[in-house]
Amino acid sequence: MKIEVLGVGTTKFGELWEVSPRTLVKEAVSEALSDANLKLANIEALYVGNMLSGILGGQENLGALFAEELGLFVPAFKIEGACASGGLAVHNAINSILAGVYKTVLVVGVEKMTDYNPGEVVSALMGAGHDEERLAGMTFPGLYAMLARSYMEKYGTTERDLAVVAVKNHHHATLNSKAQFQFEVSVDQVLKSPLVADPLRLLDCSPISDGASAMILGSERQERSKTRKTVWITASSVATDSLGLVGRKDLTSLASAVEAARKAYKMAGVNPQDIDVAEVHDCFSIAEVIACEDLGFFPKGEAAGAIAKGKTTLGQGRLIINPSGGLKACGHPVGATGVKQIVEITTQLRGEEGLRQVKGAKIGLTHNVGGSGAVAVIHVLKNE
Amino acid sequence: MNRISPVKIWRHQKETAFFLRKEGKIISWTLVRTPPEGFEREAPYPVVLVELEKGKRRMGQLVDWQDKDLRVGRKVKAVYRRIKQPDPEGIIPYGIKFKPI
Numbered sequence: 309m310k311i312e313v314l315g316v317g318t319t320k321f322g323e324l325w326e327v328s329p330r331t332l333v334k335e336a337v338s339e340a341l342s343d344a345n346l347k348l349a350n351i352e353a354l355y356v357g358n359m360l361s362g363i364l365g366g367q368e369n370l371g372a373l374f375a376e377e378l379g380l381f382v383p384a385f386k387i388e389g390a391c392a393s394g395g396l397a398v399h400n401a402i403n404s405i406l407a408g409v410y411k412t413v414l415v416v417g418v419e420k421m422t423d424y425n426p427g428e429v430v431s432a433l434m435g436a437g438h439d440e441e442r443l444a445g446m447t448f449p450g451l452y453a454m455l456a457r458s459y460m461e462k463y464g465t466t467e468r469d470l471a472v473v474a475v476k477n478h479h480h481a482t483l484n485s486k487a488q489f490q491f492e493v494s495v496d497q498v499l500k501s502p503l504v505a506d507p508l509r510l511l512d513c514s515p516i517s518d519g520a521s522a523m524i525l526g527s528e529r530q531e532r533s534k535t536r537k538t539v540w541i542t543a544s545s546v547a548t549d550s551l552g553l554v555g556r557k558d559l560t561s562l563a564s565a566v567e568a569a570r571k572a573y574k575m576a577g578v579n580p581q582d583i584d585v586a587e588v589h590d591c592f593s594i595a596e597v598i599a600c601e602d603l604g605f606f607p608k609g610e611a612a613g614a615i616a617k618g619k620t621t622l623g624q625g626r627l628i629i630n631p632s633g634g635l636k637a638c639g640h641p642v643g644a645t646g647v648k649q650i651v652e653i654t655t656q657l658r659g660e661e662g663l664r665q666v667k668g669a670k671i672g673l674t675h676n677v678g679g680s681g682a683v684a685v686i687h688v689l690k691n692e
Numbered sequence: 693m694n695r696i697s698p699v700k701i702w703r704h705q706k707e708t709a710f711f712l713r714k715e716g717k718i719i720s721w722t723l724v725r726t727p728p729e730g731f732e733r734e735a736p737y738p739v740v741l742v743e744l745e746k747g748k749r750r751m752g753q754l755v756d757w758q759d760k761d762l763r764v765g766r767k768v769k770a771v772y773r774r775i776k777q778p779d780p781e782g783i784i785p786y787g788i789k790f791k792p793i
Contacts, residue, residue, distance in 0.1 A: 431728040443775050443787050444739045444752045445724060445731035453722035454741055461764055506723040553741060554749040559720055 309575065311402050311541040313689070314412070314524040315344020316651040321519035321639030322488040329361070329420045330377045332520035337378060337416060340522040351524070352410040354384040357397030357417035358643035363432045364424050374416060383410075390436030391591060392678030393417065394521070394646025395546075395685030401525055402544045411527050417647030418520040429516050433642070436679040438552025449513055449592065450505040451553055451680040456594035457507065458559035463609035465597070467507050471498035472616040473593040474511050474636055480622055481633025483664035488517055488639030498593075512593040517639035521647035523654070539654045543575035543688035551682045562681030565602040569675070569686050573604075576671075576688035580604030583627055583688075584669040585656050587649035589677040590634040599675050600629065603686075628666045631656060646676035650687055657691040696779040704787070711770045711788045716744035718766045721754070730776040738762055740790055744770075753789045761792040769793045 317339025319332050341348065354375055362368040371384030387397040394417030401413040421429055430447050437446065459465060475495055481487035493511055501510040525541070547567035550556055556563070573579060580603060588603070590596035600611035600620070605627060618624035622631055632638040632652040635645060653672035655661050669691075676685040720741045727735040738754040738761075754761065755773055768790040775785040 426726065427729045427732070430726060431730075434728055438751075440751050442728075443785075445727055445734065445737060445776065446739050446751065447724055447726060447728055449726065450722045450724045450739055454720040454739075457720045457722065457764070502725075503723070504726050506725075508722075552751070553720075554751055559741075 309406060309542060309544070310528060311405055312526045312528060313539045313541060313650070313654045314526045315340045315346060316523045316654045317343055318486060318521040318648050318651050319519050320486045321517050321641060323422045324518040325422060327518065329418055332420070332518065333374050333416050333418050333522070334377060336520040336522035337414065340414070340524050344524045346412070346524060348378065348380050350412050351380055351382060351414045353382050353404060353413045354380060355397040355401040355413065355415045356384065356386045357394035357415070357647060358386055358419060359388055359390055359393045359436070360419060360421065360432050360642065363435055364428065365420070389683045390678030391589070391642045392646055392676045392683045392685050393643040394648070395674065395676030395687070396646070396683070398523070398647060398650060398687065399544045399546055399685055402541060405525060405527050413525050414522065415525060415647055416520060416522045417644035419641035419643040420518050421516045421641060422518050426516065436682070438554065440554060441552050447505060448680070449508050452592040452594055453505040453508045454553060455559050455598065455680070456592070459594060459598065460507070462560050465612050467499060468495060469612040469616065470512060470593040470597065471495045472612065473590060473596045474498050476615060476621050477590060477630050477634040477636040480631050480664060481637030483622070484633050484638060487633040487637055488515055489633070489637045508592055508594070514591045514635035514640040517641040519639055519641035519644045521644045521651050523647060523651060536660070537658050537691040539657045539689055539691050541687055541689050543572040543686070545571035545575060546683065546685050547571070548683050549681055551679060553680055556681070561598060561602055562677065562684060564681050564684035565599065565675060565677060568684040569603050572686040572688050578671060578688060582671050583673045584671055585628045585631060585653060585666040586673040586675065587630055587632060587634070587652050588675040590630060590636050591640060591677070595677070596629065596634065603673065603675060622664055622666065631661070631664045631666055646674070646685060649674035649676060650689070653689050657689055696783045696785050698783055701785060708772070708788055711750055712772060714744045714770045715793065716742040716768060718764055718768060719743045720764065721762055723762065733777060740768065742768055742790055750788065754791065755789050756791045767793050
């Protein structure tokens with residue numbers, strides 16, 4: 309398959325108390341339109357990725373809401389799949405183009421989380437889990453803490469080994485003006501931060517964030533931009549697994565991500581070794597370690613060591629992971645994340661990232677996970 | 693948010709009865725320090741993932757625990773306990789938790 313990324317845009321991620329979801333979406337979309345050199349009139353359909361608007365704000369029907377806000381009365385759909393809502397919205401937009409229904413489609417991912425207190429957000433996010441987990445008073449940091457515990461027991465990995473993920477992603481975010489946390493943290497700072505759900509600490513966790521990202525996708529265009537490289541999506545795949553951790557055979561890997569990656573590599577005709585840059589779903593430090601192994605970048609049990617050696621750090625490694633700062637430091641407005649990952653890879657493959665450019669990047673990958681691994685979405689992109 | 697439905701509790705009765713008094717081993721655990729709404733009074737509390745006989749798994753809070761009980765392999769038994777604070781209508785939700793044996 310070949311879907312062209314015609315234009316991309318993203319707002320700053322962070323605690324944006326003065327901005328409404330409508331304004332966030334308008335800003336991301338107008339950036340994407342001008343990047344694509346297209347007008348609203350060119351857009352034939354709208355896909356919105358969002359998770360929490362209904363449960364936190366009581367506002368559903370987001371397709372129509374953002375169609376109204378944009379003055380774009382086309383077919384509009386909200387797609388929900390927990391923290392993979394954004395990636396799933398892109399997947400559905402791609403399918404609509406492949407089916408020949410639309411030629412030019414707008415995808416928006418948006419989340420407004422900081423209007424609510426942390427207890428409300430923690431409860432709302434548990435909407436992505438299993439009823440049994442909610443009855444246990446479980447939280448998302450808690451679920452990933454259980455994965456971390458199993459992983460550490462199996463491979464002898466320590467809290468210090470996991471902390472390097474946060475250190476690297478904070479470093480990358482210092483080079484991203486749209487990131488929520490544009491400052492460095494040290495391993496010791498991570499290890500001294502308060503425990504949230506043992507063994508995970510505050511600085512192992514991605515933050516609560518506001519933000520929106522947008523992109524315009526199209527079937528192959530006749531006219532090509534001569535001033536920059538064209539970026540194509542060459543694979544889009546989704547896989548699901550049990551909603552809760554009780555249904556998993558293995559607590560040191562996400563079977564949904566392994567399966568979605570297998571399908572994506574086949575679809576794109578590439579191997580893990582071909583990937584130059586990847587945005588992976590590092591909602592917690594352990595999640596990036598597991599992601600790197602599920603995607604075949606490193607053998608089982610070896611990802612944390614490789615990350616510590618700088619093998620995925622800008623300016624040091626060959627395969628750069630989370631140049632945006634990832635969910636950890638760029639921020640994690642849950643519905644926006646899956647879209648933002650593809651925005652980041654697109655600009656990387658165009659060679660437009662300036663200080664955080666991965667030199668010579670030709671093939672990129674995004675890995676977006678919903679729940680504790682209940683759904684995974686993988687996209688592969690390449691430039692031309 | 694998350695009002696308690698008596699109908700749902702009633703529907704869960706069979707499942708609850710199945711798990712009661714079942715024994716198993718902890719296969720993973722955490723200590724939740726930042727709780728969701730309704731669980732503030734119990735925090736911090738351990739949540740354990742338990743493998744019961746015949747490989748069936750169940751997640752629940754651990755009660756009557758000490759630090760030494762928080763380890764993989766610890767034997768536990770399913771018990772019936774209050775789950776969280778009553779809702780404004782006074783409905784008290786009960787369900788499965790675990791205790792060390």
